[in-house]
Amino acid sequence: MKVRRRxxxxxxxxxxxxxxxxxxxxxxxxxxxxxxxxxxLRDEGNLIExxxxxxxxxxxxPDNRSNMYNLACAYALLQKKDSAFHYLHxxxxxxxTVQALNDPDFYFLIDDERWTDLENSIVKRVEAKWGKYEMxxxxxxxxxxxxxxxxxxxxxNVQEQCDxxxxxxxxxxxxxxxxxxxxxxxxxxxxxxEHGWPxxxxxxxxxxxxxxxxxxxxxxxxxxxxxxxxxxxxxAGEASWSSLALLIDRVNLREGGKQIYGSQISRDAxxxxxxxxLDEPEYVNQRREEVGLGPIExxxxxxxxAWDIPQKTK
Numbered sequence: 001m002k003v004r005r006r007x008x009x010x011x012x013x014x015x016x017x018x019x020x021x022x023x024x025x026x027x028x029x030x031x032x033x034x035x036x037x038x039x040x041l042r043d044e045g046n047l048i049e050x051x052x053x054x055x056x057x058x059x060x061x062p063d064n065r066s067n068m069y070n071l072a073c074a075y076a077l078l079q080k081k082d083s084a085f086h087y088l089h090x091x092x093x094x095x096x097t098v099q100a101l102n103d104p105d106f107y108f109l110i111d112d113e114r115w116t117d118l119e120n121s122i123v124k125r126v127e128a129k130w131g132k133y134e135m136x137x138x139x140x141x142x143x144x145x146x147x148x149x150x151x152x153x154x155x156x157n158v159q160e161q162c163d164x165x166x167x168x169x170x171x172x173x174x175x176x177x178x179x180x181x182x183x184x185x186x187x188x189x190x191x192x193x194e195h196g197w198p199x200x201x202x203x204x205x206x207x208x209x210x211x212x213x214x215x216x217x218x219x220x221x222x223x224x225x226x227x228x229x230x231x232x233x234x235x236a237g238e239a240s241w242s243s244l245a246l247l248i249d250r251v252n253l254r255e256g257g258k259q260i261y262g263s264q265i266s267r268d269a270x271x272x273x274x275x276x277x278l279d280e281p282e283y284v285n286q287r288r289e290e291v292g293l294g295p296i297e298x299x300x301x302x303x304x305x306a307w308d309i310p311q312k313t314k
Contacts, residue, residue: 038070045158047074065091073105077154085114092122096129101143102206104150119143134202138191142198142207145187148180149213184214185222197229199238212243220254227251242292253277261288262296265303273303285311 038053054071057064072088075081084106092100100106101119109115119140123133133139152173159169188211191198200208215226227247233239249259258279265273275296278284284296293299297307 076106079108096125104147107151110144139203139207142210146210181217185218188214197233223251245291281309282312286313
């Protein structure tokens with residue numbers, strides 16, 4: 001029974017795989033991206049050559065912290081922990097953000113005692129600039145859970161390029177992610193039962209968003225249970241309404257209804273994509289704007305979908 005339940009969740013998670021691409025693109029949508037040769041090698045899965053390219057950049061531009069950070073990422077993905085920590089400490093030496101503490105590239109580092117030291121040093125700098133965390137240990141736990149939640153999407157993307165979505169390695173990776181998700185879901189339930197929905201004002205936004213990421217992978221019972229809890233937090237400004245909109249769409253579809261915000265995309269057998277059942281599609285941009293989401297034509301273009309339904313307002 002447990003295996004059957006896990007497979008059902010695995011297939012559901014796989015079905016909505018493209019949400020990870022959405023989250024990554026949302027982070028970068030207002031940034032100018034300059035892709036280097038090292039980036040291209042990394043995207044192909046050729047991490048060893050990517051490292052050499054990063055080292056070439058390092059030799060001519062030793063103060064390039066972005067390159068240093070990406071070098072640490074490549075080493076971490078290869079589980080070369082000593083080198084990863086070496087370059088990561090240099091790259092984040094003056095950093096007053098928690099980017100590294102949310103980065104799934106560092107999945108293989110988070111159980112190393114050196115990660116705790118890195119967390120503490122970064123949090124100290126962040127607090128010096130932005131103010132104290134009310135519950136720093138909970139924030140740290142949520143960051144680690146986010147790293148686990150987002151881990152292995154890189155590996156899945158690389159493997160799909162090589163062998164397609166039906167390869168046995170793909171299936172094994174999805175099974176691994178399903179096991180990670182189960183542990184994360186159990187812990188999230190404990191956290192909410194003890195503290196309520198983690199407030200953005202308490203654990204800060206990047207940590208608070210972890211709970212949504214984990215619940216979006218959960219079974220329908222868990223999603224229905226915590227949807228009103230997240231809605232209450234969003235209404236109070238303590239959770240993201242744009243994230244809540246995605247959860248609302250997902251629950252509606254899983255219960256046989258229609259989505260409201262057009263966030264859920266499905267992949268067809270021929271590899272193309274389409275927007276799943278949507279209520280009153282001619283008003284979707286009005287609804288999306290109300291919750292802080294951009295126009296649907298921009299959103300769906302990431303999957304090569306052309307949106308041609310004229311928009312209206314009520």
